[in-house]
Amino acid sequence: MEKNKSDDGLVKKIxxxxxxxxxxxxxxxxxxxxxxxxxxxNAFDMVRNGKIxxxxxxxxxxxxxxxxxxxxxxxxxxxEELKNRKLKIVEDIEKLKPSTSExxxxxxxxxxxxxxxxxxxxxxxxxxFTYRIRFIPEPDFEERGGDILMLFNELHKLGTCRTVAxxxxxxxxxxxxxxxCYMSWDILLTTSKSKNAIRDIFIFVExxxxxxxxxxxxxxxxxxxxxxxxxxxxxxxRGDLSIEDMKDILASKKFFGEMLVEKGIVDVDKVESAxxxxxxxxxxxxKRHHEEILSTLRVPAEKADKLVNLVGELVTMxxxxxxxANECDDxxxxxxxEEAERLIWDLRDNAMSIRMIQISTTFSRFTRLxxxxxxxxxxxxxxxxxxxxxxxxxTVIERLTDPLLHIIRxxxxxxxxxxxxxxxxxxxxxxxxxxxxxxxxxxxIIDIEDDGAGIDLDAVKTRAIERGLLKPGVExxxxxxxxxxxEPGFSTAKELxxxxxxxxxxxxxxxxxxxxxxxxxxxxxxxxxTRMTLQIPLTLAIIDGLMIQVGKENYxxxxxxxxxxxxxxxxxxxxxxxxxxxTIRGRxxxxxxxxxxxxxKGEKPFIQQIVIVEVENKKVGIVVDEVIGKHQTVIKSLGxxxxxxxxxxxxxxxxxxTVALILDVTRIAVSMESQTESI
Amino acid sequence: xxxxxxxxxxxxxxxxxxxQLIHENAEKIKEVLIKxxxxxxxxxxxxxxxxxxxxxxxxxxxxxxxxSEAKKKVxxxxxxxxxxxxxxxxxxxxxxQLSCPIAKMxxxxxxxxxxxxxxxxx
Amino acid sequence: xxxxxxxxxNQYLSFILDKExxxxxxxxxxxxxxxxxxxxxxxxxxxxCGVINLRGxxxxxxxxxxxxxxxxxxxxxxxxxxxVEIKIDDELTxxxxxxxxxxxxxxxxxxxxxxxPRIGTHLDTSFINGMGKKNNEFIIILDINxxxxxxxxxxxxxxxxxxxxxxxxxxxTSEMQEKSL
Numbered sequence: 014m015e016k017n018k019s020d021d022g023l024v025k026k027i028x029x030x031x032x033x034x035x036x037x038x039x040x041x042x043x044x045x046x047x048x049x050x051x052x053x054x055n056a057f058d059m060v061r062n063g064k065i066x067x068x069x070x071x072x073x074x075x076x077x078x079x080x081x082x083x084x085x086x087x088x089x090x091x092x093e094e095l096k097n098r099k100l101k102i103v104e105d106i107e108k109l110k111p112s113t114s115e116x117x118x119x120x121x122x123x124x125x126x127x128x129x130x131x132x133x134x135x136x137x138x139x140x141x142f143t144y145r146i147r148f149i150p151e152p153d154f155e156e157r158g159g160d161i162l163m164l165f166n167e168l169h170k171l172g173t174c175r176t177v178a179x180x181x182x183x184x185x186x187x188x189x190x191x192x193x194c195y196m197s198w199d200i201l202l203t204t205s206k207s208k209n210a211i212r213d214i215f216i217f218v219e220x221x222x223x224x225x226x227x228x229x230x231x232x233x234x235x236x237x238x239x240x241x242x243x244x245x246x247x248x249x250x251r252g253d254l255s256i257e258d259m260k261d262i263l264a265s266k267k268f269f270g271e272m273l274v275e276k277g278i279v280d281v282d283k284v285e286s287a288x289x290x291x292x293x294x295x296x297x298x299x300k301r302h303h304e305e306i307l308s309t310l311r312v313p314a315e316k317a318d319k320l321v322n323l324v325g326e327l328v329t330m331x332x333x334x335x336x337x338a339n340e341c342d343d344x345x346x347x348x349x350x351e352e353a354e355r356l357i358w359d360l361r362d363n364a365m366s367i368r369m370i371q372i373s374t375t376f377s378r379f380t381r382l383x384x385x386x387x388x389x390x391x392x393x394x395x396x397x398x399x400x401x402x403x404x405x406x407x408t409v410i411e412r413l414t415d416p417l418l419h420i421i422r423x424x425x426x427x428x429x430x431x432x433x434x435x436x437x438x439x440x441x442x443x444x445x446x447x448x449x450x451x452x453x454x455x456x457x458i459i460d461i462e463d464d465g466a467g468i469d470l471d472a473v474k475t476r477a478i479e480r481g482l483l484k485p486g487v488e489x490x491x492x493x494x495x496x497x498x499x500e501p502g503f504s505t506a507k508e509l510x511x512x513x514x515x516x517x518x519x520x521x522x523x524x525x526x527x528x529x530x531x532x533x534x535x536x537x538x539x540x541x542x543t544r545m546t547l548q549i550p551l552t553l554a555i556i557d558g559l560m561i562q563v564g565k566e567n568y569x570x571x572x573x574x575x576x577x578x579x580x581x582x583x584x585x586x587x588x589x590x591x592x593x594x595x596t597i598r599g600r601x602x603x604x605x606x607x608x609x610x611x612x613x614k615g616e617k618p619f620i621q622q623i624v625i626v627e628v629e630n631k632k633v634g635i636v637v638d639e640v641i642g643k644h645q646t647v648i649k650s651l652g653x654x655x656x657x658x659x660x661x662x663x664x665x666x667x668x669x670x671t672v673a674l675i676l677d678v679t680r681i682a683v684s685m686e687s688q689t690e691s692i
Numbered sequence: 693x694x695x696x697x698x699x700x701x702x703x704x705x706x707x708x709x710x711x712q713l714i715h716e717n718a719e720k721i722k723e724v725l726i727k728x729x730x731x732x733x734x735x736x737x738x739x740x741x742x743x744x745x746x747x748x749x750x751x752x753x754x755x756x757x758x759x760s761e762a763k764k765k766v767x768x769x770x771x772x773x774x775x776x777x778x779x780x781x782x783x784x785x786x787x788x789q790l791s792c793p794i795a796k797m798x799x800x801x802x803x804x805x806x807x808x809x810x811x812x813x814x
Numbered sequence: 815x816x817x818x819x820x821x822x823x824n825q826y827l828s829f830i831l832d833k834e835x836x837x838x839x840x841x842x843x844x845x846x847x848x849x850x851x852x853x854x855x856x857x858x859x860x861x862x863c864g865v866i867n868l869r870g871x872x873x874x875x876x877x878x879x880x881x882x883x884x885x886x887x888x889x890x891x892x893x894x895x896x897x898v899e900i901k902i903d904d905e906l907t908x909x910x911x912x913x914x915x916x917x918x919x920x921x922x923x924x925x926x927x928x929x930x931p932r933i934g935t936h937l938d939t940s941f942i943n944g945m946g947k948k949n950n951e952f953i954i955i956l957d958i959n960x961x962x963x964x965x966x967x968x969x970x971x972x973x974x975x976x977x978x979x980x981x982x983x984x985x986x987t988s989e990m991q992e993k994s995l
Contacts, residue, residue: 180793195755196751652872659856
């Protein structure tokens, strides 16, 4: 095999053998064997699909696997060693898989090729494909244990089948051998299953039947929604008709099918089958087109907004209902309130999801920006985007576009060096900006990373001292220095751009992101690039909150920030000699008492609770008098009057009609930063 | 087991066929069919109580049709095909819109048959 | 026809603050509420009492007595919140004005209004549109847009930092932070 690297047949054979081991292993309860074989099979599957080439390593793995499979049938000998060897192989296979970042030129070519013929790899979940299966059993098929009807029943389980039997070869009854099979079949199968799943059905009869499986429709929508290939092309594609014959017949301008039969070029079975295919795919596409029209509704954004607002009010009303129900202590009323709660939560999730849109809508705008701006600045920049399918609330996305635009502009303007400069530095003359989004709990993390000049922290320090933002001789952490970049007085300094690798508007970016209740984190290494990480809540309208109490007032902490809750007694405070820190599982966590932060008068209770929150990858504690519990929080703006209210990001209405404030955890945490650093 | 009967109804040779119309009984069914074809020029297949059917039976039907065509005889199926038989015929892809390579004189039995529809053989 | 808007501006809602009579144009008033529980927003100036729930909307409330340098309003059964609609930064904003009590809707003709006095009042005269006289009582007519202008309301910042400086117990507030204020 190593020698005949391109021997497809051989690879297929190995694959089939492995598959049989896997299948029989599973059948006879050797689950371990079947699992392991599956891994090895994966490796050969990649070879089969041309994703990885045949290499020495692969052959070694194959050989080692055989040894192990043999051993696995005798599981008593050296179990531990077997396990390790197994793991090693699984690891090795893992290594063989082409990683997206480092694709060797040859495999890149292959990948490209695969891209061009999407049906081969496009076997995603949920999408429906239509396969043309040609099944020609050997005459002694049934004698050898094949069961045609059973196979067909299996295929029917996978999806919708349209089958055409070829009866051309059935002889006159006098000559018919009853134990022989004279028929063959064309089956059109529309299913969401993969080609391999179909192969699996035929796996045990492959040796006594010819089977070919082709994708004829990949579930995507062609422009001509309901159209499909002409009959002649279908037949040429199937090998039932030569191109020459097709041209001849077309030239005769008669009904195609009729002519074919009339001329005796193909038998009527084949025409029938091609016709069925044409009809099947046309119907499928028509239906899909119809469904697409029916399954998406265009609704004005205001209507969706209105819905979310109404749901918000409903959530507030429901909180009141629950409260009243509990006060009345009427079991029936309580159960109704609980049911209403469940329904309203579902409704909430549904209403919110209506407003969710993919972040790719924003990402795609930047491609153009990057091209135009890099041209203008005579730089070469490539924008790579990942996770465009990540969904965020429409309003969040709208308000995210500006800061993202700013950041990317900065990347090109001040981050990425000129091509010549980059070459001198031994970098690829083409700079890369990587824009990625991914979910993280109730948040979305957006990374904007460039491989440009990075930020010169020494220069930042010098400038900060010049600007009076920093006292000379004061020790300051890297994080704090990066934070200085966001100071209004700092980043508007235009002459700084050349040394910082970052330009104007950083304070605006931070403000915009914080207005979304998000956070910004900068990481940079001089010379190798900068990464900005934005953490953005999925939605701005309704969140899960933790209700807490300080004095007589209730406050809400966004639950997404909450890590855990620990108790704090007056004695605990004494132990740390007045320093506001607590040790949680060996880690020192600073805390701040809301009573102190908000300058409340009055004696602190003996026992308080610390709500541990995570902000910008740091854990800090917020001390509260009492933790009340989870609360569905409909976020209301405090409006312009309170736009500068410190530590408060909004308000919500509680079940009793009073207003509770939502804490701005980030802001509170930042105020403790200096404490954190000094510890 | 199979359950067959050949009788004459006017000019027609009527074959009633039931039981297990499967591979194992194919040889016996074949004999019955050959016999029936030899007895007249108009053969009608009627279904009795069919317990099971598989592809071998349909193959026999097509082969009988082909023989009859060759001998310029009419070989047709009764309109009332049991649901179970029709289902298997559908799974095996026997229904068709065009004719089949066998049917020259008469139509294919399996023209247009949709579920519950009759199987024509005129 | 053109007279209609002028007619409107002739109507005023009068209210009491520390025994003095004030009035605002009725067209600015959305409604008058009984005093309800106000949620205090921490670290904000004293004259901003906090926020209330106005049918699902969170509305800031200003203690008018404190705003005008009088002593804090003591809650009585007469205490009211006048909900006004004003423009802040060209945006319609709903605000509550807490007053000792609401008197009545009065009509004042142009000739019944005199320009604001230069002396003799402890109020910033720029808040005053004019002085009305009715039944031998003086009525101070407020320019509500000026009273509730953003610069007036967001002295928040200043008073906030003052409060912070006063607070000894969180003296740990960083250098950086004070700079950022």
